Amino acid sequence: MKRAQIVIAGTVVGLAGLLSFNSTAVNLSLSSLSPATVPPRSTTTTAPHSSGSTPPPTTTRTVPTTTTTAAPAAARSATGGSSNYSYGILSVKVSVSGSKITNISIASIDDGGNPRSQYIDQYSLPLLEQQALNAQSANIQGVSGASYTTAGFEQSLQSALSKLGL
Amino acid sequence: MDRETRRILHHDELVMGTVVTFDLYDENEPSEDVLSLLQEAIGVLHDADDVFSTYKEESPLSRLRRGEIALEQCPKDVSDVLELCKVARTIADGWFDPWSIPGGVDPTGYVKGWAAQRSLDVLCQGAIHGAIVNAAGDTASFGGPHPGERFRIGIVDPAATQRLACVIESPGAVATSGMYERGDHLIDPRTRRPTSRASSATVTGTDLGLADALATALAVGGVQALSIFSDLDDYEALVIDFEGNFHATTGFPTVSIRSNASK
Secondary structure, eight states, rough: OOOOOOOOOOEOOOTTBBBBOOOOOHOOOOOOOOOOGGGSSSOOOOOOOOOOOOOOOOOOOOOOBBOOOOOOOOOEEEEEEOETTTEEEEEEEEEEETTEEEEEEEEEOOOOOHHHHHHHHHHHHHHHHHHHHHHSSSSOOEEEEEOOOOOHHHHHHHHHHHHOOO | OOOOOOEEEEEEEEEETTTEEEEEEESSSSOOHHHHHHHHHHHHHHHHHHHHOOTTTHHHHHHTTTSOOOOOGSSSHHHHHHHHHHHHHHTTTTTSSSGOOOOOEEEEEHHHHHHHHHHHHHHHHHSEEEEEEETTEEEEEEEEESSTTOOOEEEEESSSTTSEEEEEEEEEEEEEEEEEEEEETTTTTTTEOOOOOOEEEEEEEEEEHHHHHHHHHHHGGGGGGGGGGGGGOOOEEEEEOSSSSEEOOTTTOOEEEOOOTTO
């Protein structure tokens, strides 16, 4: 099986919560940052092996309003655009093997030291990461839990997924 | 030829200050009709947000709360929802009460589930085997992932939100409320102060609006509020207390529980 690693970093100043995915998507601009410049804030990298790095693709995808799941089986990852969330700016990194998400982490976060946002960082963001993973791994079709304003996370996640063609 | 039922469409919509996801299941690719119903179902959420948002200063609900307009001047949905909230308040023995929120009547605890349920009702018209609308942790669904199966929903463990406390079969509506995500959003109607007596409260039933309200009631009232369900058909509940103990009604549709979740 062919394996390749694709790392993309995107930049977008989103108005999370005000705009829908398809309207923010047109603002996406891709730039080729090394992943080392955005140290993963959060933990485990279970992404399958990769062999070296390939240059970022030069194509820009717009976020589809609907996506059906079908993709080639290869280990890849992408970092979504930076999005405003309630208490700062974050971006999300997604690793996939084929069309299956293997890891989701916060690639960067700037919460301005707001204590409320640190609470959210500690609890909400890992929850969101895990929800996306659980839904695939536990033979369940959904997750029910107390909600928080997740727009920034989801927006960056969506843009990362769309970069991967998922 | 039999083709396997599978998820044929996933959609994320940023609306109501959060993300609502749609998952559709069938053996065939979504038809034009189904895609058009999806757009209509998404529109239902945005319409509800426009009317009921307390964050949009010019929404009819915001204007009603400020006393700028009377109920009769609001869209009919507002009086409809407030009537439903009164019913929910009665059923919930007062543990759910939009009229006790500081700053004026606030049906937010009902609206998210109500809107998701109405959105799902649109999708029900489509020729598909099943669909789930997940409004940031509250799910409305019909059908299942395969013929004869119900959707399985994982309930987040409030003590360690990166894992699941249990998995249940959805009878159509699953709503969870708790202090672990949104801090001080739970108000005790009897004291009008931020209060929570449960780490997490989940309600299953047939309508997500009522389930959402009852989950809020249960998160505020805790184990004592489980009495709400003793004479309420079709609705079941689970309270996880601050020690991690599970308190469920007898009909709560659990499929599996984490062996160490109770401690």
